[in-house]
Amino acid sequence: MLKTQEISINVGPQHPSTHGVFRIVLKLDGETIVDAEPVVGYLHRGIEKLAEDRTYTQVIPYTDRMDYLGAMSYNLGYVQAIEKLMGIEVPERAEFIRVIATELSRIASHHVFLASMCLDMGSYTGWMYPFRDRELVLELLEMLTGSRMTFSFMRIGGVADDLPEGFIEKTKQYLPKILEGVDEEEGLIAGNEIFIARTKGLATVSVEKALAWGWGGANLRASGYKFDLRKNRPYSVYDRFEFDIPTGANGDCWDRFYLRLAEIRQSVKIIEQALEMIPEGPIMAKVPKVIKPPVGEVYHEVEAPKGILGYYVVSDGSTKPYRMHVRRPSFINIGMLKELLIGTKLADFITIFASIDVVLGDVDC
Numbered sequence: 001m002l003k004t005q006e007i008s009i010n011v012g013p014q015h016p017s018t019h020g021v022f023r024i025v026l027k028l029d030g031e032t033i034v035d036a037e038p039v040v041g042y043l044h045r046g047i048e049k050l051a052e053d054r055t056y057t058q059v060i061p062y063t064d065r066m067d068y069l070g071a072m073s074y075n076l077g078y079v080q081a082i083e084k085l086m087g088i089e090v091p092e093r094a095e096f097i098r099v100i101a102t103e104l105s106r107i108a109s110h111h112v113f114l115a116s117m118c119l120d121m122g123s124y125t126g127w128m129y130p131f132r133d134r135e136l137v138l139e140l141l142e143m144l145t146g147s148r149m150t151f152s153f154m155r156i157g158g159v160a161d162d163l164p165e166g167f168i169e170k171t172k173q174y175l176p177k178i179l180e181g182v183d184e185e186e187g188l189i190a191g192n193e194i195f196i197a198r199t200k201g202l203a204t205v206s207v208e209k210a211l212a213w214g215w216g217g218a219n220l221r222a223s224g225y226k227f228d229l230r231k232n233r234p235y236s237v238y239d240r241f242e243f244d245i246p247t248g249a250n251g252d253c254w255d256r257f258y259l260r261l262a263e264i265r266q267s268v269k270i271i272e273q274a275l276e277m278i279p280e281g282p283i284m285a286k287v288p289k290v291i292k293p294p295v296g297e298v299y300h301e302v303e304a305p306k307g308i309l310g311y312y313v314v315s316d317g318s319t320k321p322y323r324m325h326v327r328r329p330s331f332i333n334i335g336m337l338k339e340l341l342i343g344t345k346l347a348d349f350i351t352i353f354a355s356i357d358v359v360l361g362d363v364d365c
Contacts, residue, residue, distance in 0.1 A: 004030055013042045017120045017350045020360025024337070024353075028346060036341045036349075038334060043364035051324040056082055056156060056291040059321065064150035066328060067362040069112050070305035072098075072105030072141075075154035080235065081300035081311040082156045085293040088285050094158035095237045096278040100171070101144060101153060103267040103274075107178065108137040109305035110260040110267075117257055117354040118189055121198060126189045133181035136174045143167055156291055158284035168275050175268050182264050190258060199253035203340040203352040206251060213336045217307030217329060218259040219356060223251030229303040241273045253355040260357075292319055306330050306357050330362035 008027050012018035021042035027035035047066065051059045063074040076098055083090060090098075111134035118126025138148045143164055145151040153160050189195055205215070210223045220227060228245045230238040246262035248255030293315040301310040307329025316322040333356045340352050 006034060011349065013039075017353070018360075019116065019353070019358055020363075022334075022358070022360050022363070024349075026341070026346070026349065031345045031347070033341045033344055033346065033349065036338045038337050040331075040334070040360075040363050043360050045365065047365040048324050048326060051321050053320065055319045056293070056321065059324070060154065060156075061150070061152045064152055065361060066326065066365045067109070067304065067306060067309075067330065067359050068149050069359055070105050070109035071149060071151055072102045072153065073302055073304035073309060075151065076102050076236070077300060077302040077304070077309045077311050079154045079156050080302065081298050081313050082291070082293060084300050085296060085298040085313065085315060086156075086287075086291075088157050088287060090158055090285055091282045092237070092279050093162075093281040094283045094285075096274050097159050097163060097283065098154065099236055099238065099241075100163075100271055100274050100278075101141070101151075101159075103271050104137050104141055105151075106305045107264050107267050108134050108141070110264050111137070113260050113305075113354075113357050114185060114189070114257070117351070118195075120350045120354040121195065123189070123192075123195070126185075126192075126195075129181065129185050129188060133178055133185070136178055136181075140167070140171055140174060143170065155284060157287035158282070162283050163278075168278075171271065171275060175272060179265065179268055182261055186261055190261065196254065198348075198351055199257060199355070201250070202253045202348060203344065203355065204250050204252045205336070205340070209336070210251065214332045215307065215336070216332070217303065217305070217357075218263060219256055219307060219333055221245065222248035222255035222259045224248055229301060229308060233301070235300075235302060237274075238270075240277065241270050243269050253351055256355040256357070290319060292317060301327070304329055306359070306362065307333060326365060328362045328365060330358045330360070334358050334363055 006029050011024050013021040013023040023039040025037040047062045063078045064071040066074050111130040115127045115130035142148050145153045205223050207223045207225045210220045224247050226245050226247050243266045295317045297314045299312045301308050310327035312325040313321050314323040
């Protein structure tokens with residue numbers, strides 16, 4: 001029999017398809033992956049440790065820098081954790097603004113996922129269309145916050161500013177365009193026979209395996225498990241809105257891709273309802289000028305674009321967190337990568353890694 005020699009190759013940490021400074025050492029038998037060793041830590045910035053030397057308000061901009069593609073959810077999860085610790089009741093109008101901002105951020109994040117997966121697989125046209133539509137969302141977020149990606153918009157007790165003049169009208173004008181774009185992307189990408197052949201049946205994940213690895217968000221729902229914190233454990237004012245929880249059938253690369261298309265449509269539905277229902281009133285609760293939560297600890301979770309995001313904060317009664325730990329969904333998602341890769345081809349690695357939706361800022365924080 002013909003015997004081949006196994007070889008080890010490095011992919012990354014400087015590689016466009018690793019979504020940041022991620023390194024993985026692949027052991028190959030020909031084109032087949034027989035072993036894989038993910039190596040993280042190249043981007044580590046010590047945000048959890050930095051938080052111990054910042055006031056509670058000063059921590060907010062750091063949360064933007066984790067998953068900088070879906071930063072609003074990271075703002076929201078953090079401030080809600082501190083509000084829970086302090087027993088702060090946020091005004092209704094602020095809660096509606098938070099939902100609108102967070103869902104817009106989710107749409108922008110999903111567009112980057114769609115575009116990146118296409119580009120990783122060699123489709124330059126498939127990259128351009130989602131980025132075209134993401135620009136509409138960034139225009140709205142820039143109008144709301146003055147920034148395009150790292151917003152620092154949430155505040156402990158509310159939001160930084162009210163909706164600017166003309167924002168509601170412009171959002172209502174843009175939402176149908178976003179839906180048209182999603183339909184176009186679905187026809188262009190999801191209807192492509194090469195894309196289908198390279199994703200269907202690849203790296204299937206059962207519900208049991210997804211739960212065992214702690215997966216959440218669209219990756220878990222792609223395996224057929226109907227769970228979304230916004231529905232199952234509602235926070236903010238999500239219990240006021242009617243929306244569906246799309247699920248997949250096989251938990252493969254195809255399902256993980258298609259789920260993001262479906263979830264953009266649901267986010268648009270939530271925003272449309274929020275714009276119609278938003279009440280008048282204040283945008284900030286009455287909070288002390290100096291934030292000093294009582295001695296204690298809190299854990300709070302939100303549904304971020306890449307999965308379940310959790311903040312664990314310990315207070316010693318001072319103006320700074322005594323300890324903070326963040327359950328980052330990208331870090332959780334990447335845990336199963338080795339298991340998914342063994343037995344697949346080298347070309348499949350890029351597709352599989354893209355499908356689990358990882359941003360390295362969220363892995364190494």
